[in-house]
Amino acid sequence: MMAGHEVIVADNFFTGRKSNVEHWIGHENFELIHHDIVNPLFIEVDEIYHLASPASPPHYMYNPVKTIKTNTVGTINMLGLAKRVGARVLIASTSEVYGDPEVHPQPESYWGHVNPIGPRACYDEGKRVAETLSYAYAKQENVDVRVARIFNTFGPRMHLNDGRVVSNFILQALKKETITIYGHGKQTRSFQYVSDLVNGLIRLMSSNYSQPVNLGNPIEHTIEEFAVKIKKLVGGPSKIKQIAAMEDDPQRRKPDITRAKTFLSWEPKVPLDVGLLKTISYFREELQMGNTSHHSRVLNENIRS
Template sequence: MKAGHDITVVDNFFTGVKANVEHWIGHANFELIHQDIVNPLFVEVDEIYHLASPASPPHYMFNPVKTIKTNTIGTINMLGLAKRVGAKVLIASTSEVYGDPEVHPQPETYWGHVNPIGPRACYDEGKRVSETLSYAYAKHEKVSVRVARIFNTHGPRMHMNDGRVVSNFILQALRNEPITVYGSGKQTRSFQFVSDLVDGLIALMESNYTQPVNLGNPTEHTINEFAKIIKDLVGGESQIISKSAVEDDPQRRKPDITRAMTYLNWKPKVGLKEGLKMTINYFKEELRKSQNKTQ
């Protein structure tokens, strides 16, 4: 909107909250539509960022059939809309399309290692079909598609109770509760800060590059290291404890971002600790607000 665009946000508020966009309500270029994208949408637009989907395991496992519908019927609706109005469409895919990868780091040419009937399949396979649909519409309907394979992202306005590692560790550390590591803690992840992702999504939309592109921060740490980093940044008395491993938890995760660097001239700018400090401050402020409400 600061660049002069008119923006229409479409959300069914399954995991999203109106408070995240309330500072835009009333702005002349802003519109908010409460709608589920599993139902057809009729609007006039030039570009579609199709980000709608539950994103964390507890949210996407809450109703697996609905997760599949959002990523298949919902994606067909977004691609159909793009076809009707001649818009470009960017699909938010995920590093989960690589499953528990046998190739490390993961380049976009890797086809993945996904369990099609495991607990994460509704999301992983849903996103894989979403990609397949995008290229079917590109080939047969001449829709201009962009596919972003997003790796773990965090930042202010994320869902505090999404059950993912960053939010779990920060909340536990801020509440002086034990920090729970599932499995050996030797599994690795790499976390990017939300502003880097947004820059990458816009660069991808504006580029002429139509193959999938990884967007993530390649700085890789074990979960044990993350627990220690977050505990040190937050301070407090939390102990780091182990719990049994989660089914189908990927063991290694690190994006190969050569494509994004080559075709989008993009790479992450925000360092791990710098980004985590901003997310921790957001969590602190939200906890303070909710404590004030209950007093």
């Protein structure tokens, strides 16, 4: 918008909040539509960033049918819109297409190791089908597609109760509660700050590269190391405790970002500690304003619907 683009945001607020974009409301280049992309959307656009889908395990597992619909019917609707108006469409895929990987680090050429009927399948397989749909539309209808496989991302305006590692640990530390690690804590993740991801998405959209591209931080941390780091940054008396492992929890996760470096001249720039301090500061303010109860209520209403 600062570069002069007009931006239309369509959101059903299943996991998002209007307050996340309130600083743009009233800007001449910004428009917000309350819309669920499982239903067709008829607007005139040049580019489509298809980012819709619950992305944290508690959210996508609470309503697995909704998650599948968003990633299949919703993706068909966005590809159909792109076909109708001649727009380029960027599909937000995920590192979850690799499942619990048997290849490490994960290059885009790796086909994955996914349980098609496990608790994470609604998201993992939903995103895999979204990719399949994208290349089917590209081949059959000449739709111009870009596919980003997004690895763990964090930053301010995350849903406080979204159940992801970053938000769980920060919230538990700020509330002086026990920091809980699922399983042995030796499983690894790679964390990138949200501004790095946004830069990668914009570069991918404006590039001429149409194959899938990993966008993530290649610096790998164990969950245990990460818990210790957040405890240190937040301070306070929280203890770290191991609890039962999650089913189908990927044991290793690290992107091979050779494609992103080669074709987009992109790699993450924000150091982990810098991003975490900004995120901790946001969470602290939200807690002081008492916004966690709002998050819980919204989630509960969505579960019922």
